[in-house]
Amino acid sequence: MGTRFLPFSKEIPKEMVPLMGKPLVHYAVEEGVASGINSFIYVISRGKESLENYFCPNLELEYFLQERRKEHLIAEVEKLYQLNHYFIRQPRPLGFGYAVSLTEAVIGNEPFGIILPDDLIIASEPVFQQMLSVYNRYHCSLIAFMKVPFADVSRYGIASGEMLAENLFRIEKLIEKPSPDQAPSNYAIIGRYILTPAIFECLRQAKPGAGGEIQLTDAICLLMKKEPVLGYFFEGQRFDCGTVEGYNHAFLTMILQYEDYRQKAKQILAKT
Ligand code: G1P
Numbered sequence: 001m002g003t004r005f006l007p008f009s010k011e012i013p014k015e016m017v018p019l020m021g022k023p024l025v026h027y028a029v030e031e032g033v034a035s036g037i038n039s040f041i042y043v044i045s046r047g048k049e050s051l052e053n054y055f056c057p058n059l060e061l062e063y064f065l066q067e068r069r070k071e072h073l074i075a076e077v078e079k080l081y082q083l084n085h086y087f088i089r090q091p092r093p094l095g096f097g098y099a100v101s102l103t104e105a106v107i108g109n110e111p112f113g114i115i116l117p118d119d120l121i122i123a124s125e126p127v128f129q130q131m132l133s134v135y136n137r138y139h140c141s142l143i144a145f146m147k148v149p150f151a152d153v154s155r156y157g158i159a160s161g162e163m164l165a166e167n168l169f170r171i172e173k174l175i176e177k178p179s180p181d182q183a184p185s186n187y188a189i190i191g192r193y194i195l196t197p198a199i200f201e202c203l204r205q206a207k208p209g210a211g212g213e214i215q216l217t218d219a220i221c222l223l224m225k226k227e228p229v230l231g232y233f234f235e236g237q238r239f240d241c242g243t244v245e246g247y248n249h250a251f252l253t254m255i256l257q258y259e260d261y262r263q264k265a266k267q268i269l270a271k272t
Pocket of ligand 1: 096116119155156157158176178188189190191215216254
């Protein structure tokens with residue numbers, strides 16, 4: 001429901017929050033494209049129709065821009081029209097796991113990835129690409145992790161397990177949003193997953209967990225009983241764009257990355 005971003009999220013989906021002129025969902029798709037993905041499935045609900053529209057041409061606008069020779073203004077989004085976009089409308093908000101379960105009809109018996117647009121990651125190699133390299137070696141489910149302060153563990157799925165390499169571990173314990181004293185470690189799930197299709201059966205078996213919702217984390221715990229599930233410490237800087245603080249951090253970081261904006265920002269700060 002995007003409650004951390006009220007009041008604007010009352011009418012605008014949080015995935016459509018713009019960062020340097022592009023909505024967060026655009027960054028998520030770009031990361032997928034940069035990793036070789038060309039089919040995207042969005043689980044949406046009432047009020048999120050703007051996501052659907054964003055990935056389709058707006059003919060009126062295109063005509064207008066052509067007339068004025070300003071097509072370059074939407075060149076970036078035009079690239080996205082060539083991809084396959086599938087939209088699934090969830091009838092009720094029954095949790096992240098429930099939303100994932102609805103994609104089975106499109107995905108079928110294939111491994112697939114999940115990118116949560118709230119978790120924006122700036123990295124020299126796209127995180128999803130990093131994960132695909134690991135997946136291509138181990139051929140099992142893989143989840144992105146980072147270490148967080150113990151005080152914050154109750155905001156994440158938290159895991160511990162056996163280290164296989166410096167940045168890779170086999171998950172042995174996994175718990176959704178534990179209190180600091182229940183947490184097996186401070187290794188937190190960040191919104192990137194590669195899952196085998198066996199997860200769908202586990203989602204069918206999962207009982208409502210934290211917050212009365214069907215949690216993906218709980219289904220992954222069932223999956224771990226059948227197949228290995230790996231945790232991967234990615235390289236990159238992650239911003240929690242689901243909170244105002246994290247969003248501001250991402251915005252400032254991006255401003256400082258572009259030389260032009262950086263100079264202007266410095267001038268503004270010097271005057272304040
Ligand atoms: C979801 C997952 C959680 C994960 C988090 C990462 O939680 O359930 O395990 O750590 O994404 O952002 P949400 O942020 O949707 O509450």
